[in-house]
Amino acid sequence: MFNFLQHNKRDKELEEEIRAHLAIDAQLRVDAGENPAPARESARRDFGNVLQVKEATRTMWGFGAMERFLADLRYGLRLLGRNPGFTAAVVAILALGIGVNAAVFSLVDAVLLKSLPVRAPEELVWFKDPSFSYPTFQGVKERGNGIFSGLFAWDISTVNVEWNQDMQIAPALFVTGEFYSTLGVETVLGRPLNSRDEGLVAVISHDAWERRFQRDPAIIGKTIRVERMQATIVGVTPPGFYGVAPGLSPEITLPLTEQPKLKPQDADLASASRAWLHLMGRLKPGISRELANAGLRVFWPQVMESTIDPSLPPERRARFLGRETELMPGHAGYSAVRNRFTQPLLILGALVGFLLLAACASVANLLLVRASGRRREIAVRFALGASRGRVVRQLVTEGLLLSVLGAAAALLIGHWGGALLADLMATSQSPISVDLTFDWRTLAFTFGMALFTTLLFSIAPAIRVTGVNPGRALKEVSHTGGHGTRRWSLDSGLVIAQVGLAVILLAGAALFARSLQHLVSMDPGFEPDKLLVVAVDGVPGRYRDERLMAFHERIDERLRTIRGVESVSFSWVPPLSNEMGAWTESIAVDGVLQPSTSGVQTYFNVISPGYFATVGQQFLRGRDFGRLDREGAVRTCIITEATASAFFAGQDPIGHRISIGKATSRQNVQIVGVVRDAKYQRLQEAGRRIAYLPYGQSLDFANNYNLVAEVRGSIDTAALAEPVRLALANLDPELIVRTETLVNRLRESLVTERVVSIVSVFLGVAALLLAAVGLYGLVAYSVTRRTSEIGVRIALGATQKGIVWMIVHDSLLLVVSGLAAGLLAAFGLSRFAANLIHGISSTDPAALSLAAAFMLLFALLASLLPARRAARVDPAIALRQES
């Protein structure tokens, strides 16, 4: 741009110079006695044509590289404006190709790359999982002074908050006092939490301040109720700060030391075996992560040694002491979302990358066709003395222009698509509120993509087209017969590439869609329709033992009176526990811990009588729990088929005893029934072994944990939610109730698979259409060039069928080579997505053939249309064209 501005300046100077010339001339005339007005007039007349002088002078300046580029640009713009259809098609294809990449990249950027909005984020490190206990945190803090300038522990969970009047579940961050000082985050209002805090104080997020309090400036000092306890608001965090876990957006931050009071089942500050915390620290200046890791390795064993629970049996003791950790770069924070989405995002990234390549191939094809039409123009330019480099530069500039236009449109697609993807991936339990505003990285990525695509799609055609001999090209102009073999080969290569890429994307789409279909149609082992899950919080601590049992009975009676409710049951986790987690233990049969089964975990749930009937899980043998399965009676359990066959191959398990866990305090339980297998946590899991305990015999458990109720309706469950909530509020207004249909839980457990298959189907169809259009263009072009040849063939007696076959045969050769290459690539690549493919092999023959069949069908259509047109050629007309 520098040169361009320079030109403007020179223009002004030239004008001034001429004005000075005129003024001097006029002055001389005045001095010689003329009147000023006629003097000016004759000076101007003597000077001659000012415009012409200027123009002649300007040409002396010559053109710098930038001027030439601008001239190319202007020329390119004119050319594009003259072919609006072509321009629109190319820009649309590029916008699609670059746009889907920008969309996925904006998500990758937000979830995986973006640094936390804190002071010097590159100094932050997080301790590699698994999670840690509070004593471990203290141990590291005591010994890590030499490494860390700050260290904190945190946990994210949900709490019930009464903001003003309404009670709501809100994501909450529990942090130790060093959290804000270590991160270097200040509050926009009030003060951050610190180590001197006592009692329940809270810092709220900027979002919460806006949403819940309409930016009330007098918010500091107000109290809200958190889990029915008074909490004082002391600060508001800056906008854009969501803690250290991108993707999760806590509305409220509370002192970790208060967590045991608020969530007794989650937190225990004294226990060394209760590991629920994440650790993060800031390295001292000058200490590298390698150095810090070396230091940590020195004192880590001491930390573990000093925090071990002395009552642990030796085997678990060794396991506890053997736990290791490592410091990971923490500039982007610690992200559960990241862990959940890394693989799907990488797969989506690969898929959109393939689409971009396909888009490039198809644009290159369009440019080639057009460039062939421009052979004459280019030949004229050569004849007039343009160098080859000069002409290539012109063509590449035009390509760049198209790319930039495409990239600008792509930014819109990217922004909109990124938000859509984030929406699709969010679930009610883990909403993703990633900061999707475009930053320089996304902009740079998008325009970098544009440059890259320009190179890809415009250089090859440019070099090919400029490789013409001007003399021959000029002579060739009116000549339509015969086709250069080179042209055929580059075009064919592009079409093969397009077909191959389309097949890869179609294969991906077919695999993911079939896998999703498998999951959706899978029998989960229970009846999800018309089943409502009711999470009831606020029971532990207020009802115990006999009163608790009685209270559950009252809930049961009350809910049954609602019209449309068929049955009610209680359990610790509902079917598809999902985010509620799992309880696993190893078990021993008849007092013998079988070596073959040790180390294999069995999943446990605590249920009320009637649970199986309510959720629709089939009973196979034995009996259900009853009112008699309570404290004091023989301890009982029910197991699933998979558990039965794992431990009692062939035998009837009923009557056998199993012991749970290794703690000696555990009593043996007797198996009284066998039920069908069911999914425990999510649909994708492989057959897990499950055992169920009666909650009448697990009162110590029920006293401490909230239970969920399952409500089986005879009508639409969504309509039951409100009456259920009302009924429970009537029973005890302090209860906190959330309802969710099991159908929704099912849907949300498949969210990743659904997003990947939606996107891959979209991309597959897009690539298929691009390839079909490309093939159509190629065949149509070759038919036009071969019109006279076809005319001769028809005149010599070729049948229409024969002509159609000849043309289709040629194009099918290309398609089949593309198909083979694509299938081979898909075959090799699909194993990288194996984690996301369920129920079928990652090289499922049905899916791959489906992809191939689709491609073949469209290719056939795309070549049949022009072929049929060719076959209808009138030989008389065709032959006349020849002359």
Added chain:
Amino acid sequence: MAGKERYQNRIELLQGTLDMLILRTLQWGPQHGHGIAQAIRANSGELLQVETGSLYPALHRLEKQAWLASEWGVSEKNQKAKFYKLTAAGRKQLLAEQSKWDLLIKAIAGVMKPAQ
């Protein structure tokens, strides 16, 4: 790249000689466009009338060749004007043109007046 285009003393007599005349005129010190035209006319006994349409392109061309340098100044009548002056390269070029011109004169004279 345009800057590297070699200056060619075209066969067109006028252009080549105009460049030489300009360089020669500026040998006596900086001058503005109007002054240069005046000086050429006066020194040629009013025979050579320099068109502005040739003068200004020539000035700018010579400046681009770095034989001239320019700066804004004030004329004897206290008017703002752009003054051109010879650069070291311009001086060298003038010498070259001068000797070429002398050679040409000699050659042409030899052809036109063989008797002498």
